[in-house]
Amino acid sequence: MVNYLKATHQYYLERVIPEIENRINALIQHSVLDQKQFLLVRNFFEEYKNELYTHIKLEEKSVYPYVVQVYEAFHKDNADKSLMQRIEENPISSYAEEHSDIESKLFDLKNILIKYLPKNQDSYLKNQVLNALFKLENDLNDHSRIENMVLVPMIEEMEKKLIAKFS
16 A cells, blocks of 8 residues: 555656646746736746645655554564554554645645636646646545555554564
8 A cells, every 4th residue: 555655756856746837837938927926927827836846755754654563563463663652652543643735735726726727818828737637636635535544544553463562
C-alpha cells in the first residue's frame, strides 16, 4: 500500500502538477487579466503547489517510513525500545489529526479560476485547466481515503497490539 501511495505522489509531482501549471500559464498568457487577477491566480496556485509538496514530503520522509517500521515489527513480532517509544509519543493517529487539508485548497483554486478568469475568452483553455483540477481533486480524495480509511486504521491496530505485547 505504501508503494502505491508513493507512486501516486510521484505521478502528481512529475506529471499532473507540471501539466496543470503549463495549462494555467497558457491560459494566463492568452487571457486579458489585469495585474491583480494575474497575481492572484499565479500566487494561489504556487501556494497550493507548495502545500502539496510539503504534504508529500512529510508523508515520504516521516509517515511512510514509520508505517513500514510498525508493519515490519508487527509481522516479525519484534519491536525495539525506540519504536515503542515513538508509538507511545507519536502514534499514527497524530499524523491523521495533522493531515493537511490540501483538498480544500484545491477547491478554492478552482473557485478562483472560475470567478476571476474571463468567461468568454479562451473557454477551451479554461475548461482544460478546470478538468485537470477536478481530476486531481478526485485522485487526491481517493488517495486520502486510502490513507484515512485503510492505512491509518491498520497501523493503529498494529500499534495497539505491539503496545499490549511489548510494553
